[in-house]
Amino acid sequence: MKNKAVSSTVVAALLIVALVAVVAGFFVYQQLTAPTVAEKPLRIGFSISISGDFAVPGRKQLEGFELWKDWINAKGGIFVKDQNKYYKVELVYYDDKSNKDEVIRLYEKLINEDKVDILFSPYSSTLAITAAGITEKYGRLMIVVGANSDRIFQQGYRYIVGTYTPASKMLTQAIDILLEKIPNPTVAIIFKDDAFAKSVADGAKAYAEQKGVRVAAFEMYPRDAKDLSPILTKVKGLNVDAVLGGGHYEDEVLLVRQAKELGVNVKLMSLLVSPSLPAFYDALKETSEGILAPSHWEPQTKPNINYGPTINEFMTQFRQKWNSEPSYHSAAAFAAGLYLTAAIEKGGTLDNAKLRQAFNDLDITTFYGRLKIDPVTGNQVGHELVLLQWQKGQKQVVWPKDVATASLVFPKPSW
Amino acid sequence: MFNPEIFFQALVNGLLMGTVYGIAAVGLSLIWGVLGVVNLAHGSFIILSAYLTYWFFVYTGLPPLSTVPLSIVLGFAAGYLLYKAVGQKVVSLDPSTSVLFFFGLSLLLSNTILNLWGPDVRGIPWLIQSFQIAEIRVSLARLITLATTILCFISLYILIQRTYIGKAIRAVVINRVGAAAVGIDVHSIFAVSMGIGIGVTFFSGTMIAMVNPFTPASGEGYLMYSFASVVLGGVGNIIGTLLAGILMGLVESFIGVYFSQSISPAAAFIILVLVILVRYRGAK
Amino acid sequence: MAQNRQPLKIGVLGYLLVFGLAVVPLLTGSPASMAYAWSFLQMLALVLSLNLITGFTGYVNFGHIAFYGVGAYAVAYLTTTTRIDPYLFIPFAAIVPAAIAYAIGRPLLSIRGPYFAITTLGLGEAVRVIIVNIPQFNYSEGLPIAAYFRYNVFNSYIAMYITVVALFLTTLLLRRTRYGAMLEAIREDEDLAESMGVNTRKAKLAAYVLSAAAAGVIGGLTAITHVYAHPGFFSINLNVSVLASLLMGGGGTLLGPLVGASIFYFIADALLIRFPYLHLVIFGAVVMMITLAMPRGLSFILYRYPKISQRIADV
The missing domain is CATH 3.40.50.2300 (Response regulator)
Known part of the structure; x- marks a missing residue:
């Protein structure tokens, strides 16, 4: 049975070759179809x-x-x-x-x-x-x-x-808080001459009116204003429960500083952007106590x-x-x-x-x-804001309640 | 319905801020009057000094008021050296070309500030307090600024009115050629005036740092207020400039309280144009 | 200024070269180079339009941008209200600013020197403040017009190209006519010009209105290309950049605006890309050095070599 032995060797060899070929082929196939790294980024x-x-x-x-x-x-x-x-x-x-x-x-x-x-x-x-x-x-x-x-x-x-x-929702939480804490609140909305601040203010005004909150003042101040005492003096005379608004950095810090200097005591004061950064506290120290601002994210x-x-x-x-x-x-x-x-x-x-x-x-x-976006406009509808408040030199998340790191200080301590 | 509390509060606010506008413009007025150049980099000098004050405050913890002598000296040195380096050439240029020179300087300065101190808003949390007189609130830091400014301004006034250098400066403002003819060394007067001008500007920067927050881009706003004050008050006329600044503060305050602050820049501009039309028609 | 009245050579040549080069993007049809060349042409147009008043009469105008912005708002406002092709409103972008310039020009131009400069410095801001207080103009947010027409890069490019050519021809004309010489006389010595029988008021006002109309058209075209008119049009920085370009190149000349706009555009751009954090520091230093080294503008470098300049000048 010499032939048989030979043929079985041949068969075995062929089998091995075939196996190798299949495996190699598989690898080659995989190699060919595997994702490559694009040469251009x-x-x-x-x-x-x-x-x-x-x-x-x-x-x-x-x-x-x-x-x-x-x-x-x-x-x-x-x-x-x-x-x-x-x-x-x-x-x-x-x-x-x-x-x-x-x-x-x-x-x-x-x-x-x-x-x-x-x-x-x-x-x-x-x-x-x-x-x-x-x-x-x-x-x-x-x-x-x-x-x-x-x-x-x-x-x-x-x-x-x-x-x-969206900007129009940036101050709605602050208005919700007001409604929860005091009956028939009145607010003053003041904002910088700027597309963003205007959009926030419009949104806040619409929301306040819809909820039956009286907007006692709705006023814009100039971009390069170096003195906000005029607008604040006006607001002080209106005896409102809350001051909402602002603009960016220099003007918001000035707003807080002059509000204290002029004794504009309100139960709630919410700005727009500056309080989320440490420079806000550095520039104001204890004057920042109780100031609120919306934030898109906090750690x-x-x-x-x-x-x-x-x-x-x-x-x-x-x-x-x-x-x-x-x-x-x-x-x-x-x-x-x-x-x-x-x-x-x-x-x-x-x-x-x-x-x-x-x-x-x-x-x-x-x-x-x-x-998650709105399919038609592309505007963001999934993301939620948190509200933060400066308390004793710490930036705390105070709203919504389920993610709060500290309880809201309300009313804001007087200056 | 007239409310006296609001009226007097607006008056106090306007006076306190107006003094700052006024003193901030004096340096610009002096340099323009004496050297005949419009310092477009004025705002950048103010902010540079504000940052130096801030820096001093952060590192020493001393009240920012103690920076005043330092900032005057630094400002004087900066102005004097600037004149010694390129001033002679700049003064000889066509007015529009010297404006271009200072435009370059302002870009250089404000962006150097940006790169040195970063873009964050800065402020000196010193004496953010106020006291009350019959329902009128007066900010403590602003009141101190007012007092310091008056003191500084009186010293400057005495310097200009009573000393030889001051008289020479006034002579150069009135008639440059005549001053040279009577033996005044015009170029050293120029150098000293530039020094005094930038010195006062640095002083005003320290005052601003004491009461207002600022960023590297804040200079532009102060430059605009300063221009308006100088033109209203008279170029080279330091008392007029200071008073014009105070007037601007008052106008802004009353417009803001009784109408709307958003229109105050337009109102200020209209007043400015009217004054210019009356005063400077055909002036060179 | 005798040497200024030489036959035009190098200036015209420079512009012809630019106009030739500016046709290339149209032929290749590449929107990339078209957009890039568009921004350059826009800068050049602004510098040329400012040259009409500041270059020729020496009135340093910081309020040029007011007319640029008004032109932009005129086009955008009419487009949003009528919803038809914004190019139809380009004439209004010229007429409205020209009317404003005519109304304010008489008192404004009676102010001279730095006082004129400071007054105009406030003009742009004042117009801006008025506009952002008007509800019809959407306050600080401005008027986007993308939704009302189909933007076409060719049209926008050709429109700006034609504007530059027209401004070039106007400048050329001014350099060659008696009226231009009158304006130059005002620049050199206004009182003397007046005493020699030049009606300086009329001459200045005409130049001011012309320059305002040109700025308005550029503003209108820019609003179309940006598909948006907004308070940012009244940017004092842009005004200063245009003015700096003009002064660096040399005012009241033909070649000056071209040289100035090229330097400002290409150097500033190169620095911006190479030094994202320090570009403005370096650019500031460059501007200072140019003013100290070439106070009458770079195009006047020719006059350092009288032999050459007599042959090829009128810059």
Whole structure:
């Protein structure tokens, strides 16, 4: 049976060869179809205020973007299904000097010259609404971060996606508190001559009137005002229960300082943006006691995260990279990156129009909170604000009650 | 319905803030009057001094009032050296070109401040208190600012009215060629005036730091107020400038209380135009 | 200023070169280069329009931006109310600012020197404050017009191109006519010009109205291209940049605005990209050095070499 023995050897050999071939073939097949890393990175463009009026939040927001870029690249990039590739992320950005003309020029440049794939908005409603005009013109997707004036989303723009709670809702919690604590409250709404502040004030006025709260004063003060005693003297004479409003940084700090100097004692005072940053306390010390402000995010919140890193991971990485504490601007910027990642993963494409569609069905909860947009306008409807209050030199979350780190001090201690 | 409390409160507010506007404009007025150049970098100098005051406060913990001598000396040195370095050339330029020079200087200064101290809003939480006289609230820090400003201004006035240098400065304001003819060294007077001008500007920056928060971009607003005060009060006329500043504070205060603060810049502009039309028609 | 009246050479040549180069983006049809060239042309147009008043008569105008903004708002407001093609309203962008300039020009231009500059400094801000207090103009938020027409990069580019060519021809005309010489006489010595029989009031006012109308048209076109008119149009920074460009290049000349706009646009842009944190510090230093080294503007560098300048000048 020599032949048989030979043939069995041959069969065995053939079998082995076949097996090797199948395995090798499988590997080759896998190799051929496995996602590769794209040779070109995904370019995300934006302008950001490194200098000018919005340099504080602008720089904080930029730090958030940069950290997100590091985070996603460390994970290997974003997977794009229809190309079967992983894309590393590259950020292309310029200083817009907090200036609208620059924003327009830079967004034209980002789209046309730098040929970025997707855009983030600049910080502030004023600049973002300007940028949106450009991105819309070219049909390019823009994730709006650091801007929430309702008017941005009322233009019928089809390529924008919001990440902040709309401006019109920024003071509604404060009004809710007032209604809960005292019967028939009256409020004074004062605001800076600025698109964002105007939008917040309009929203607050509408909400107050709808709830039957009397708005005793609804007044604007100039952008470059160096003295707010006139408007405060007027408000003092009206004996209101609450002062709501503000604008940005210099003016809000001045507002608090002069309110104390003039003895404008109210039960509740809520500003818009400055109290969320430590510089607010540094400039006012104990005068900051009891001042409220809405915040888009605070590290003390506890969302049920189903996407991206935890708050702790974010905080640790942020401190490591920047050697400073993140603000809500940084968190929102990072979350905008996550939001975009999720949409690209879900949509499986980089096509801007399809990506915008993908956002419609997306409902995720990141460390920054829930994110879900209104399909038609692109405005954010999922995200909730928290209300913070300065208490004995600490920034505490006091509202909503389920995430509060301290109980609300009401009425605000008199100066 | 006339409410005397509100009226007098508005009056006090206007006076307290107006003094700050006024003193902030004096340096601009002096330099413009003596050297004939419009210092567009004026606002940046104010904010530079405010940041120095803030820095001093953070590191020493001393009341910001104690920075006053230091900021005057630093300002004088800065102005004097600036003139010694490029002033002669700048003064010889066409007025519009010297404005351009100071525009460059202002960009340089305010962005250096931005890069040194960062963009955050700063303020000195010193004496954020007030006392009450018959329902009228008076801010303590602002009252101290008022007193210090008056003191500083009187010293400046004596310097200009009584000393040789002051007389020479006034002579140069009135007639530059004539002053040179009677043996005044015009260039050293220019250098000293620039020093005094920036010195007063630094002083006003310290005053502003004591009562108002500020950012690296705040200078522009103070520059606008200063321009208006100088033109209202008369170029080179330091008393007029101070009073014009006080007037601006009062106008802003009363408009804000009795109408709306949002229109006060437009109102201030209209007053300014009317004054200019009456006073400076055809003036060079 | 005898050497200024030489036959036009290098100035015209420079513009022809720019106009030639500016056609290239149209031919290639690349929106990228078109948008980039558009911003440059817009800057050049603004500098040329400011040149009409500030360059020729020497009245340093910080309020130019008021007319630019009014032009933008005129177009945007009419577009939002009528919902028809905004280009139809460009004439209004010229007429409204011109009317305002005519109304305020007579008293305003009786103020001279730095006082004129300071007064106009307040003008832009005053107009802005008035506009942001008017409900029809949406207060501080402005008037977006993207929803009312279909934006087309070609139209916007061609419109700005034509504006620049028209401004070039106007400037050329001023350099060659008696009226231009009258304006220059005002710049050199207004009282002397008056005593020599120049109706300085009329001449100044005409230049001011013309310059305002031009600024209004540029503002209107910019509002269309930006699909938005907003209070940011009254930006004192833009006014100062335009003024700085003009003075750096050399006012009252043909070549000056071109040189100034190019420097301002390209140097500032290059610095912005290379030094995101320090660009303004460096740019400030550059401006200071230019004013000290070339106080009459860079285009006057030609006159340092009289032999060359006599052949090719009229800058």
